Amino acid sequence: MTASLAFDQIRLPPECDELRREVRAFLIAEIAAGTFDPHHPGHGDAHSKEFSRRVGAKGWIGMTWPKKYGGRERNFLERYVVTEEFRVANAPVRLHFVADRQSGPILIKYAPEHVKMDILPRICAGEVCFAIGMSEPGSGSDLFAAKTKATKTKGGWLINGTKIWTSNAHIADYMLALFRTSPPTKENRRHGLTQFLVDMKTPGIKVNPVYQLTGAHDFNEVVFEDAFMPDDHVLGEIDGAWKQATSELAYERSGPERFLETFYVLSGLVRALGDKPDIRSAEGLGRLVAQLHTLRRMSVSVNGMLQAGKEPVVEGSIVKDMGTVWEQKLPNRVRELAAFIEEEEGNRATLEEQLRFATMIAPKLTIQGGTTEVLRGIIARGLGLR
Amino acid sequence: MSESGSIVAETAARIFADLADPQEVNRARDGAWKGRLWQALADAGLTLAWVPEENGGSGAELADGFAILGVAGRYAAAVPLAETLLAGWLLSRAGLRAPEGAMSLAPARPEDRLVLNADGTLSGQARGVPFAKEARHLAALAGSSVALVETAACRLNEGVSLAGEPSNTVTFDSVKPVAVAPAPAGLNQPALMLMGCVVRSVETAGALEAILEMTVRYANERVAFERPIAKFQAVQHNLARLAGEVSAAMTAAYSAADAIARADTFDDVIFLEATAAKIRSAEAAQEGAAIAHQVHGAIGFTNEHILHRYTLRMLSWRDDFGNESYWAAALGNHVAARGADEFWPLVAAC
Ligand SMILES: Cc1cc2nc3c(=O)[nH]c(=O)nc-3n(C[C@H](O)[C@H](O)[C@H](O)COP(=O)(O)OP(=O)(O)OC[C@H]3O[C@@H](n4cnc5c(N)ncnc54)[C@H](O)[C@@H]3O)c2cc1C
Numbered sequence: 001m002t003a004s005l006a007f008d009q010i011r012l013p014p015e016c017d018e019l020r021r022e023v024r025a026f027l028i029a030e031i032a033a034g035t036f037d038p039h040h041p042g043h044g045d046a047h048s049k050e051f052s053r054r055v056g057a058k059g060w061i062g063m064t065w066p067k068k069y070g071g072r073e074r075n076f077l078e079r080y081v082v083t084e085e086f087r088v089a090n091a092p093v094r095l096h097f098v099a100d101r102q103s104g105p106i107l108i109k110y111a112p113e114h115v116k117m118d119i120l121p122r123i124c125a126g127e128v129c130f131a132i133g134m135s136e137p138g139s140g141s142d143l144f145a146a147k148t149k150a151t152k153t154k155g156g157w158l159i160n161g162t163k164i165w166t167s168n169a170h171i172a173d174y175m176l177a178l179f180r181t182s183p184p185t186k187e188n189r190r191h192g193l194t195q196f197l198v199d200m201k202t203p204g205i206k207v208n209p210v211y212q213l214t215g216a217h218d219f220n221e222v223v224f225e226d227a228f229m230p231d232d233h234v235l236g237e238i239d240g241a242w243k244q245a246t247s248e249l250a251y252e253r254s255g256p257e258r259f260l261e262t263f264y265v266l267s268g269l270v271r272a273l274g275d276k277p278d279i280r281s282a283e284g285l286g287r288l289v290a291q292l293h294t295l296r297r298m299s300v301s302v303n304g305m306l307q308a309g310k311e312p313v314v315e316g317s318i319v320k321d322m323g324t325v326w327e328q329k330l331p332n333r334v335r336e337l338a339a340f341i342e343e344e345e346g347n348r349a350t351l352e353e354q355l356r357f358a359t360m361i362a363p364k365l366t367i368q369g370g371t372t373e374v375l376r377g378i379i380a381r382g383l384g385l386r
Numbered sequence: 387m388s389e390s391g392s393i394v395a396e397t398a399a400r401i402f403a404d405l406a407d408p409q410e411v412n413r414a415r416d417g418a419w420k421g422r423l424w425q426a427l428a429d430a431g432l433t434l435a436w437v438p439e440e441n442g443g444s445g446a447e448l449a450d451g452f453a454i455l456g457v458a459g460r461y462a463a464a465v466p467l468a469e470t471l472l473a474g475w476l477l478s479r480a481g482l483r484a485p486e487g488a489m490s491l492a493p494a495r496p497e498d499r500l501v502l503n504a505d506g507t508l509s510g511q512a513r514g515v516p517f518a519k520e521a522r523h524l525a526a527l528a529g530s531s532v533a534l535v536e537t538a539a540c541r542l543n544e545g546v547s548l549a550g551e552p553s554n555t556v557t558f559d560s561v562k563p564v565a566v567a568p569a570p571a572g573l574n575q576p577a578l579m580l581m582g583c584v585v586r587s588v589e590t591a592g593a594l595e596a597i598l599e600m601t602v603r604y605a606n607e608r609v610a611f612e613r614p615i616a617k618f619q620a621v622q623h624n625l626a627r628l629a630g631e632v633s634a635a636m637t638a639a640y641s642a643a644d645a646i647a648r649a650d651t652f653d654d655v656i657f658l659e660a661t662a663a664k665i666r667s668a669e670a671a672q673e674g675a676a677i678a679h680q681v682h683g684a685i686g687f688t689n690e691h692i693l694h695r696y697t698l699r700m701l702s703w704r705d706d707f708g709n710e711s712y713w714a715a716a717l718g719n720h721v722a723a724r725g726a727d728e729f730w731p732l733v734a735a736c
């Protein structure tokens with residue numbers, strides 16, 4: 001293995017310009033109608049049934065999927081434009097985002113046809129919410145320590161155990177979860193986990209809220225007690241879930257949401273600085289803009305390579321590592337750069353509020369979806385060090 | 387990279403591999419290798435790649451020239467290839483014929499100004515002109531005129547860069563140019579500096595690519611505590627961070643090069659691309675050099691090892707054509723002047 005990295009020079013294709021105009025017009029209308037406030041930091045984390053339905057009606061959920069499942073067969077760079085414009089506008093995408101980004105693609109690859117025909121069109125319509133059930137009290141970074149057990153029974157499986165930190169479980173219709181169907185083997189400790197589609201209405205599933213340090217209720221504990229999963233809800237190979245996460249992971253890691261989660265503090269800074277910042281703030285702002293631009297060009301590159309059928313696994317992990325570290329530091333940098341802004345009527349109030357929120361949520365950015373340390377391990381492996 | 391770009395880059399790579407192997411260059415007692423390398427580069431038409439054939443060059447595309455510079459960065463060879471390319475570009479934009487031999491260009495700092503006097507002579511001072519001492523000619527931008535000047539007609543100080551290369555203050559005391567022509571519309575001092583920024587960014591990205599390869603290889607070879615140091619997680623994470631910095635420099639630099647290669651004017655998008663490339667590649671040079679040296683331990687701190695050929699060179703490139711602090715302030719002011727609502731649209735236009 002060589003230590004060479006590839007970031008192809010990808011520009012968004014011309015069809016993206018028209019789409020971007022359409023998306024911006026849609027968002028402006030939603031803001032005008034009072035659906036959300038682009039400057040209110042919490043709104044990007046919120047969910048809105050009505051909003052997600054209207055996004056679905058526009059054809060912007062599952063937009064890369066086959067038409068027979070409700071998709072639009074558009075390319076990944078078009079999806080990229082929709083995702084980044086929604087993030088930057090701080091639109092409430094929580095309800096449909098996970099399904100759009102990762103659950104749908106997994107179903108397309110591994111679910112039986114009738115399940116796909118049932119669920120995928122409803123995802124595209126913005127009607128269903130998905131949760132991800134991987135972490136457990138004794139299994140976080142070490143995914144393969146998962147214990148929640150699936151025991152074979154007639155026509156399906158009985159599930160017992162506990163998932164934790166499950167975002168959206170309290171509003172989700174479905175969960176994609178990893179359950180233990182066999183013990184690990186001596187040769188392969190990753191063996192024995194199977195991916196399941198879980199209908200959250202199944203009897204025997206209890207969702208308990210876990211409140212975050214912000215006071216918000218986003219994630220949960222999910223307890224399974226003899227919850228029955230039919231055979232056709234097994235996704236892919238029994239005991240072989242470890243083989244199934246390859247290229248999807250690169251999508252999951254490299255999107256614009258991996259560096260734009262606290263973007264509002266940067267635009268808030270530009271607003272608060274006014275048109276004549278002092279030299280210190282100007283320099284600091286310029287560096288942040290250069291870093292943001294670079295991250296975005298890296299992320300577009302990875303998505304373009306994926307669209308072209310390549311598997312930029314290391315590059316995708318690099319985008320997530322650098323992007324999340326950057327967006328995590330951003331509130332601190334912005335706070336420093338805003339320190340000497342002359343107090344004028346109201347020019348700081350919004351920024352203070354944005355900083356408060358961003359500073360509180362910052363720690364999660366380098367933990368959720370795989371920690372910095374785990375990502376660096378993956379990058380190191382890709383470089384040929386392990 | 388365009389198809390012709392990759393052919394040109396392969397030619398450049400072959401020449402550098404044959405004549406500028408970093409180990410041999412580092413061991414060389416004299417500069418004889420420089421003459422041989424320069425001759426081969428010139429014979430292949432690489433030194434005047436950005437000069438059209440009718441003006442004495444090989445008429446390659448902008449993208450081809452940037453591809454050459456990426457390769458040059460990977461060898462960090464101490465010859466004024468980038469400077470000659472840039473000088474040739476400046477001259478030919480004004481329709482001037484490019485002379486043979488090494489060139490550099492002035493000014494090389496955004497704050498320095500040269501003026502064309504009424505009697506046709508040039509006055510002013512340009513600091514930090516890279517390789518001026520080794521260049522037969524200088525291409526100069528004075529207001530809205532481009533001039534070709536013999537270096538011997540100017541006063542040079544003995545400055546050297548961090549990497550020990552000539553970096554001279556060049557004083558023009560009513561110097562009579564060899565040729566003068568008006569600069570085309572849009573080619574002003576900021577545009578020249580931005581072009582220089584992108585050139586340095588591309589070289590830095592190339593150097594960082596080589597540094598990553600070299601450092602990963604070393605980590606797999608060097609044994610401590612009875613295993614390759616690559617097996618230690620702390621070392622792995624340092625190298626993962628290095629890979630991130632290399633990725634950032636490559637992306638920012640090649641993106642800016644691509645943008646300039648396609649653009650007709652130095653507009654707002656080019657301004658963002660070029661300044662971001664200079665800022666981010668300079669930051670990457672700084673972080674990357676520190677990590678690479680850390681992983682190499684003492685051997686990397688020796689004169690005998692080639693690591694310094696890369697690290698010191700790219701650290702010194704930070705200062706050419708405006709350092710990253712200068713351009714960060716300029717970019718910050720630019721974004722502030724456009725206002726918050728026009729901020730994201732600018733980023734998304736790249
Ligand atoms: C806001 C939020 C939302 C989440 N949503 C979901 C969700 O929807 N579904 C879900 O399944 N999970 C979810 N998670 C859980 C998340 O995936 C885990 O928190 C993450 O994988 C880390 O696991 P852990 O918290 O158990 O930490 P641990 O694995 O215990 O790690 C603790 C620390 O040790 C480090 N560490 C662990 N192993 C190593 C190693 N081998 N080398 C070096 N360092 C190591 C980690 O990097 C970390 O710094 C969410 C988490 C957060 C914060």
